[in-house]
Amino acid sequence: MYFGIPRRPCSPSARSLRAPRVVAGVMALATVLSAAGCGTAGSPRKPEAGASSVEGFPVTVDNCGVRTTYDKPPSRVVTIHQHPAELLLALGLRDRMVGTAFPDSAVLPELRKDFAAVPELAKREPSFETVLDAEPDFVYGGYGSAFAENEGRSRKAFAEAGIDTYLNREYCGKKRVTMRDTYDEITTIGDVFGVPDRASALVADLRGRVDKAVAAVGKRPDVPVFVYDSGEKTAFTAGGKGLGNDLIGLAGGRNIFADLDDVFGDVSWEQVVARKPEVVMIYDYAGSGSVEQKKRFLLSQPALADVPAIRNKRFVVLPLTATLVGIRSAYAVDGLARGLHPESFQ
Missing domain, CATH: 3.40.50.1980 (Nitrogenase molybdenum iron protein domain)
Structure with a gap:
């Protein structure tokens, strides 16, 4: 599922600092x-x-x-x-x-x-x-x-x-x-x-848009989410300090690497397997490979075959721009909630 905001290239200096990047649709801005x-x-x-x-x-x-x-x-x-x-x-x-x-x-x-x-x-x-x-x-x-x-x-x-x-x-x-x-x-x-x-x-x-999405999800069990930014030998993922971590929580998910004390960080694939994510959230932006390339890589790894998210091919896509402190982040909550708990929006 893709939530509509086109991908963007990362600022090299910003990415080197492991900084987060902030989904589709904006209100009647007029x-x-x-x-x-x-x-x-x-x-x-x-x-x-x-x-x-x-x-x-x-x-x-x-x-x-x-x-x-x-x-x-x-x-x-x-x-x-x-x-x-x-x-x-x-x-x-x-x-x-x-x-x-x-x-x-x-x-x-x-x-x-x-x-x-x-x-x-x-x-x-x-x-x-x-x-x-x-x-x-x-x-x-x-x-x-x-x-x-x-x-x-x-x-x-x-x-x-x-x-x-x-x-x-x-x-x-x-x-x-x-x-x-x-x-x-x-x-x-x-x-x-x-x-x-x-x-x-x-x-x-x-705030009203976020509250509406949160209410729609209600008290459904949190879905374990693995954020895949990039990486092959290791996985570059979202930690607990960035806005992306909060967006996942508001949308009814649980970032499996929320205990990573940084905005972004590298983790081993063994750690990913051990934490059994049910959904892979792919960060989409130019310069890191296309969404389809990332999906193909994840699906081709034998070590990941039994991970629930991979076995069920359950992916959601979040443009990296949606994780920035700006006007797009509130829309990310609605898009993510629909991807993690589609039954709440039927």
């Missing part, structure tokens, strides 16, 4: 609007002398150890990576976006027109100079690699250029990421951009 924000390195900005007050401001945000005070909403925004761009568009902030970069998956249908209207600065992370050429007052990064110091894009460098920055909270080093982080991200961005009502509406919509 009625739901907001976004999440992050501050720049350095000291909070002080209001300019004589500056007129803006309702709801100043707003102070602590983001990944950086504290920033906004005296007014950002008006010229560059996003690095696709999920921050989609979040801003879902909040109705197209008119404030002056550039985006690293479009790593097919854009959600409801957002294609607006996304296409935003200038694309680079196919991958843009250079510091390229971002400066867009003259932003705010840069919103999706993965930690958005602000790579070794490539000259540190948050400090942007701060010294007078530009505020915000990093998706997933990369703040929190112990465990859950759907609450998605809701908090949207709320924060809504506050930074002066659209808290839009953020509240979007959060309510996403």
